[in-house]
Amino acid sequence: MIRVILTDIEGTTSSISFVHDVLFPYASEHLPMYIRDNYRIMPAVAEQLARVAEASGTDPKDIDGLIEVLQGWMSEDRKDGALKALQGMVWEQGYRSGELKGHLYRDAADYLQRWHDRGLRLFVYSSGSVKAQKLIFGHSNEGDFTGFFSGYFDTEVGGKKDAQSYHNILAELGVDAGTVLFLSDVEAELEAAEAAGLKTAWLVRDGELPETGRFVARDFAEVDALLRKR
């Protein structure tokens, strides 16, 4: 029986276009000035820049070079923990000023609330940092959803296409794999979760439905139909 829902964000609870056409351009525009203004006064910024320097082989004192590395990583949509942490800090400014509003599909908002009220425990697993996850759900077009979630996981537990990450999440939650339903729009993530024993549902919000043996849902109402059968 499913007792825990673990959900992805981009392409699952929220549109890919919101992430790629709103969040990423906002980060790309504001990150350079944010870093220049804060790397001397915010240890959290300096710490993430040190990780970028180490991963890229850039001189840690070369701030322009590090910004260039980060812009390159953003254009290739690299799921790097330091980049994601810095993006989250920049987005915080946009959400707080009201310039950004997180996108949540209506059906996702509806069923997240229903599942929470039915006693299911809800968790997020996204490549976006935990800070960024709390921001998108806390400042969404459907209101503040942070009260519905019991916890958040980002790539600090490992990459989403790596089965070990799901084992790490299970260990933190202290639950059996078969009681967890993982929702994602990316098949490789579902395969990794299944390898760790989790149940999965593949969200395919647009386009043709794939021919596959796994459970496919157009929206969260179809996921709910699956939950009621299991």
Ligand SMILES: CSCCC(=O)C(=O)COP(=O)(O)O
């Ligand atoms: C937390 S919103 C920003 C999402 C993000 O930065 C990203 O790379 C999308 O990752 P996901 O694992 O949700 O597909």
Ligand SMILES: [Mg+2]
């Ligand atoms: Mg996704």
